[in-house]
Amino acid sequence: MSRSILTLVLALSLAVPAAFAQSSGNGAQKMAALQAEVAQGKQAYISRQLAMDPAEQAAFWPVYDKVQEELADLAERRLANAAAVTAGLRAELDEDDAEELADEAVAIEVDQAKLMERTYRTLSRVIAPKKALAYVQAEARLATLQRYEIAGAQLP
Numbered sequence: 001m002s003r004s005i006l007t008l009v010l011a012l013s014l015a016v017p018a019a020f021a022q023s024s025g026n027g028a029q030k031m032a033a034l035q036a037e038v039a040q041g042k043q044a045y046i047s048r049q050l051a052m053d054p055a056e057q058a059a060f061w062p063v064y065d066k067v068q069e070e071l072a073d074l075a076e077r078r079l080a081n082a083a084a085v086t087a088g089l090r091a092e093l094d095e096d097d098a099e100e101l102a103d104e105a106v107a108i109e110v111d112q113a114k115l116m117e118r119t120y121r122t123l124s125r126v127i128a129p130k131k132a133l134a135y136v137q138a139e140a141r142l143a144t145l146q147r148y149e150i151a152g153a154q155l156p
Contacts, residue, residue, distance in 0.1 A: 027148075031148045033143060049135070050134055050135060052131065056121050056128075056131065059126035060123065060135075063126070063132045064117065064135075071139070074108055074111060074112050077104070078150065081104050081105050081108060085101050086100060093104075112143065118140060119139075120135075132140070
């Protein structure tokens with residue numbers, strides 16, 4: 001069962017960018033629309049996505065807060081890795097350094113998928129599994145937005 005949830009989370013992380021690309025409008029417009037939705041704050045965005053009753057909110061927000069701490073660490077790693085990749089592509093990057101940077105980029109994605117798997121498992125015990133899945137999908141959209149913003153700022 002654990003492998004199937006990890007597979008689902010990895011599939012979501014790959015499907016969300018594809019969904020943006022295939023839906024009407026271009027990717028930049030979709031990213032701008034998502035940025036506008038999140039502009040009032042991530043908690044407000046998540047709250048709108050899940051439409052939880054007070055009991056669900058009481059169970060959800062403590063889990064959310066813990067997840068946000070781990071996501072912040074992953075975001076720092078992702079940004080540092082992107083900056084190192086950009087710097088390496090502008091300079092002479094040897095094969096060992098390139099492999100190390102690639103390994104770290106993959107490790108970040110795997111760590112995020114594992115975090116989302118744990119999060120889904122935890123949340124699906126305290127709120128409806130459908131809402132737990134909606135949260136994981138919302139985080140996948142926001143991770144896509146983060147990647148988009150990093151790519152726009154970091155690529156040579």
